[in-house]
Amino acid sequence: xxxxxxxxxxxxxxxxxxxxxxxxxxxxxxxxxxxxxxxxxxxxxxxxxxxxxxxxxxxxxxxxxxxxxxxxxxxxxxxxxxxxxxxxxxxxxxxxxxxxxxxxxxxxxxxxxxxxxxxxxxxxxxxxxxxxxxxxxxxxxxxxxxxxxxxxxxxxxxxxxxxxxxxxxxxxxxxxxxxxxxxxxxxxxxxxxxxxxxxxxxxxxxxxxxxxxxxxxxxxxxxxxxxxxxxxxxxxxxxxxxxxxxxxxxxxxxxxxxxxxxxxxxxxxxxxxxxxxxxxxxxxxxxxxxxxxxxxxx
Numbered sequence: 001x002x003x004x005x006x007x008x009x010x011x012x013x014x015x016x017x018x019x020x021x022x023x024x025x026x027x028x029x030x031x032x033x034x035x036x037x038x039x040x041x042x043x044x045x046x047x048x049x050x051x052x053x054x055x056x057x058x059x060x061x062x063x064x065x066x067x068x069x070x071x072x073x074x075x076x077x078x079x080x081x082x083x084x085x086x087x088x089x090x091x092x093x094x095x096x097x098x099x100x101x102x103x104x105x106x107x108x109x110x111x112x113x114x115x116x117x118x119x120x121x122x123x124x125x126x127x128x129x130x131x132x133x134x135x136x137x138x139x140x141x142x143x144x145x146x147x148x149x150x151x152x153x154x155x156x157x158x159x160x161x162x163x164x165x166x167x168x169x170x171x172x173x174x175x176x177x178x179x180x181x182x183x184x185x186x187x188x189x190x191x192x193x194x195x196x197x198x199x200x201x202x203x204x205x206x207x208x209x210x211x212x213x214x215x216x217x218x219x220x221x222x223x224x225x226x227x228x229x230x231x232x233x234x235x236x237x238x239x240x241x242x243x244x245x246x247x248x249x250x251x252x253x254x255x256x257x258x259x260x261x262x263x264x265x266x267x268x269x270x271x272x273x274x275x276x277x278x279x280x281x282x283x284x285x286x287x288x289x290x291x292x293x294x295x296x297x298x
Contacts, residue, residue: 002254004287005065005264006032007207008043010237010276013268015111016227017044020271028276029060035281036288039065039262041101042091050094057095064097065262066150066205070105073134074127074158081134082141089147099205099261100142101179103152103159104131109225110156116223123158131158132171139176150179150205155187156226162190169199178202182245183209183235183266187216193249200257208250208287209266210236210243230268237267237279239286251290263287 011028012020025045032040040062047053057064069088073081085100092100107121123131135151142149151168153159159168162185169178180203182192196203212233219229238247254263265283269276 003038005039006037007041007266031277033060039063042067054095064095066099067092068101072106074106108157113227143175152179160188177204179205181207186211207266212242235268237283239282
């Protein structure tokens with residue numbers, strides 16, 4: 001059964017922590033529950049103790065959808081990375097989640113306000129060979145512990161564009177799965193429907209994020225950084241009339257493949273400009289209506 005979750009970035013941005021810094025965790029969890037979400041991903045304001053984390057979420061009727069770990073495989077050995085990510089694996093299992101989200105952050109620029117996205121890092125063909133092998137070893141380490149490792153393609157990283165997502169899938173497998181993110185795909189130059197169709201067998205986690213085309217065009221034209229693009233309003237939730245992602249077709253694809261993971265409503269927004277409770281409620285209701293219409297939910 002597919003369940004609908006949210007991410008704390010709507011209340012407190014993970015990349016630009018000045019956004020939503022004044023919003024406490026209790027407000028985030030209360031509003032997430034009131035919006036009708038069943039789960040939420042981990043965030044930097046969440047309790048670090050797994051027992052306390054699980055109890056806090058349960059108090060609000062929420063499950064932990066996933067935890068995240070930033071990889072440094074370009075400058076670490078696989079052995080060192082396994083050790084570095086073990087706390088995230090342990091945290092997920094102890095708090096009731098079975099998904100660990102990863103992305104390479106060693107040379108990423110997504111959190112650098114003064115670095116334009118045109119300067120994103122890229123991998124050579126030789127780098128890809130090594131990177132893919134290391135990723136699969138990390139994913140196998142997770143799988144051996146009963147945890148699904150999903151890779152998040154993301155703006156300002158080495159896996160951003162459609163070609164880079166294709167290369168990631170080609171160079172890895174079968175234990176590394178994909179976190180498919182509709183907004184990141186669109187902003188990265190891809191068609192979410194086409195890319196999801198191509199890689200649906202590898203998808204084990206789904207971020208339903210929306211894109212406003214006008215701010216995206218301005219961000220590209222002015223060569224903004226990701227934090228600047230976020231503040232300009234490039235991201236929004238499903239159901240926003242200014243958004244351009246075809247969620248109906250994407251959810252139909254999930255249904256056709258018997259997808260059974262989380263569908264996560266995401267939107268990196270400035271909470272001072274766009275009320276998280278209002279927008280997340282809009283996103284949840286839109287996804288719930290579409291899930292019911294497409295039959296994704298069992």
